[in-house]
Amino acid sequence: MPVLPDRDGLDAPVTLDRREGPYGEVVLRQRGGHFEIIANGCFLMDTADGRSERLLMQAALDELTVDRPSVLIGGLGVGFSLAYAAAEPRWGRIAVAEREGAIIDWHRTGPLAAFSQHALDDPRVAVLHTDLVAYLAGDGETYDALCLDIDNGPDWTVTDSNAGLYGTDGLAAARRRLAPGGVLAVWSAQPSAAFEKALRTAGFRDVHTLEIPVRRGVPDVVHLARRA
Numbered sequence: 001m002p003v004l005p006d007r008d009g010l011d012a013p014v015t016l017d018r019r020e021g022p023y024g025e026v027v028l029r030q031r032g033g034h035f036e037i038i039a040n041g042c043f044l045m046d047t048a049d050g051r052s053e054r055l056l057m058q059a060a061l062d063e064l065t066v067d068r069p070s071v072l073i074g075g076l077g078v079g080f081s082l083a084y085a086a087a088e089p090r091w092g093r094i095a096v097a098e099r100e101g102a103i104i105d106w107h108r109t110g111p112l113a114a115f116s117q118h119a120l121d122d123p124r125v126a127v128l129h130t131d132l133v134a135y136l137a138g139d140g141e142t143y144d145a146l147c148l149d150i151d152n153g154p155d156w157t158v159t160d161s162n163a164g165l166y167g168t169d170g171l172a173a174a175r176r177r178l179a180p181g182g183v184l185a186v187w188s189a190q191p192s193a194a195f196e197k198a199l200r201t202a203g204f205r206d207v208h209t210l211e212i213p214v215r216r217g218v219p220d221v222v223h224l225a226r227r228a
Contacts, residue, residue: 011031011032012031013029013030013031013036014029014030014031015027015028015029016028016029016030016035016110016111017102017106017110019100019101019102021100021101021102023039023040023099023100023131023159023161024039024040024159025038025039025040025041026038026039026040026100026102026103027039028102028106028110028111028112030111031046034046034047034048035047035078035111035112035115037077037078037103039100039158039159040158040159042152042158043152044077044152044158045077045078045149046078047078047080047112047115050078050080050084050115051212052187052212052220052222053077053078053080053081053084053149053187054080054081054084055210055212055222056081056147056149056185056187056222057071057073057081057084057085057088057147057185058084059185059210059222059224060145060147060183060185060224061088061090061091061145063145063183063206063224063226064144064145064181064182064183065181066144066179066181068090068091068092069090069091069092069144069145070091070092070093070094070095070143070144070145070179071085071091071093071094071095071143071144071145071146071147072095072096072097072143072145072146072147072177073085073094073095073096073097073147073148073149074096074097074098074132074135074146074147074148074149074150075096075097075098075099075100075103075132075149075150076096076098076103076104076107076116076127077103077149078112078115078116079107079112079113079115079116079117079119080115080116081096081147081149082094082096082116082119082120082125083115083116083117083119085119085147086117086119086122086124086125087117087119091124092124093124093126093143094122094124094125094126095125095126095127095128095143096125096126096127096128097128097130097131097132097135098127098128098129098130099129099130099131099132101129104127104129107120108120131161132148132150132165133161133162133164133165133170136165136170136173136174136176136177137169137170137173140177141177142176142177142178142179142182143177143178143179143182144178144179144181144182144183145178145182145183145184145185146174146177146178146182146183146184146185147185147187148165148184148185148186148187149186149187150162150165151165151188152188152189153187153188153189153190153192153195154166154186154188154192154194154195154198154223155188155190155192155194155195156189156190166186166195166198167198168198168201168202171198171199171202171204172202175202175203175204175227178227179227180227181226181227182226182227183224183225183226183227184199184204184223184224184225184226184227185222185223185224186222186223187220187221187222188220188221188222188223189220190218190220190221191209191211191218191219191221192221192223195223196209196223199223199225203227203228204225204226204227204228205225205226205228206224206225206226207223207224207225208223208224208225209221209222209223209224210222210224
């Protein structure tokens, strides 16, 4: 199980909003000057440190050679990935898939707008209010990069339905949605050798993992792979 962020010395959390939706409960909490998103009692992410999310985007961009590449980000979260992408002029079309309407609201009119840096207003950005797993499984446009951060990793999903994303069918769907030579980048709170093997089995090449040191516990990682 991934290690939760160090909260020693910080204030007790204050719940700002709580919503019930088709995927369960989602909660926005404030702890001192930072905000946390909790889904079905599972800590997802907070605004204390965006290094992992930024590396997710930068690592994918560094793997690409096409001009003005397109990217699909899943999901919106606290907005670090989207803000970092929108601040980079090399990205062309930027789509972000988020299934929780509450999270989109917190960025449009709530306190998380400061962390996504109003990137939702960027003309390159399209916010897709949709379940990422279902969206990838459907027919639609392709992207040069898929940057996915909807769970705590392939081995610890927020909901059972997300598990399919990291298996045979989900990875096949991701490959179909990538342009030739496109890059899949998946954030995880811990390394997963099983997921690396699954990527290779699904036909991806150049599979490798980047580590992001954290204050305690095992490093966060970004799993990277390329469509052959």
